Amino acid sequence: MIQRFYFDTSVIGGVYDTEFAEHSSILMEKVKLGQIKAVISNVTEREIMKAKKEVRDFYTSLPNQCIEFIQLSPDAITLAETYVREKVVGDTHLDDCLHIALATIYHVDILVSWNFKHIVNIYRIRGYNSVNIKLGYPTLEIRSPKDIV
Numbered sequence: 001m002i003q004r005f006y007f008d009t010s011v012i013g014g015v016y017d018t019e020f021a022e023h024s025s026i027l028m029e030k031v032k033l034g035q036i037k038a039v040i041s042n043v044t045e046r047e048i049m050k051a052k053k054e055v056r057d058f059y060t061s062l063p064n065q066c067i068e069f070i071q072l073s074p075d076a077i078t079l080a081e082t083y084v085r086e087k088v089v090g091d092t093h094l095d096d097c098l099h100i101a102l103a104t105i106y107h108v109d110i111l112v113s114w115n116f117k118h119i120v121n122i123y124r125i126r127g128y129n130s131v132n133i134k135l136g137y138p139t140l141e142i143r144s145p146k147d148i149v
Contacts, residue, residue, distance in 0.1 A: 003037065003109040004037045005027075005037070005110050005111075006102065006103035006106070006108040007112050008119065009048055009051065010113050011028075011145055014145065016052065016054050023145035023149045024114075027112065031066045034066055038067045039070060039106065041070045042069075043098045043099060043102065047095070070102060073105065076098060076102045077101070079097075079137070080094055080100070081094070082135065083097040083131055086131050088124055093118050096115065099119065100119065104132055104140050107138065110141045110148065111140055111141070111142045112145055125142050128140060
């Protein structure tokens with residue numbers, strides 16, 4: 001069975017970042033080869049549309065059959081707001097919480113990000129997962145592309 005990885009914008013943009021290009025590119029190649037399914041939300045798409053043209057072009061070049069598109073839902077918004085209310089992160093980072101909530105609600109195998117401050121951070125991960133457990137959601141595996149590759 002092919003694993004489903006939720007990608008936030010940093011992973012896709014990482015293809016064009018010297019610090020992250022190697023691991024992001026390997027991961028995106030696995031997507032193109034059909035070895036993993038990229039789960040992309042409309043939140044990620046919205047952020048990508050604000051990115052540099054090369055990032056937007058790269059994103060649109062990904063084969064549709066390798067991507068599972070998911071939509072923001074009222075449940076995801078409520079869960080994200082709960083992360084903020086529980087002070088896992090501050091209220092200025094709601095979009096980061098939306099990524100976590102979407103990945104949780106859609107039961108992805110792993111959320112992948114280069115955001116070490118608000119997402120791939122052991123203290124934040126524990127906070128997100130404690131809220132998930134409290135509300136009856138599953139825990140979420142969160143890793144950087146380097147961890148996976």
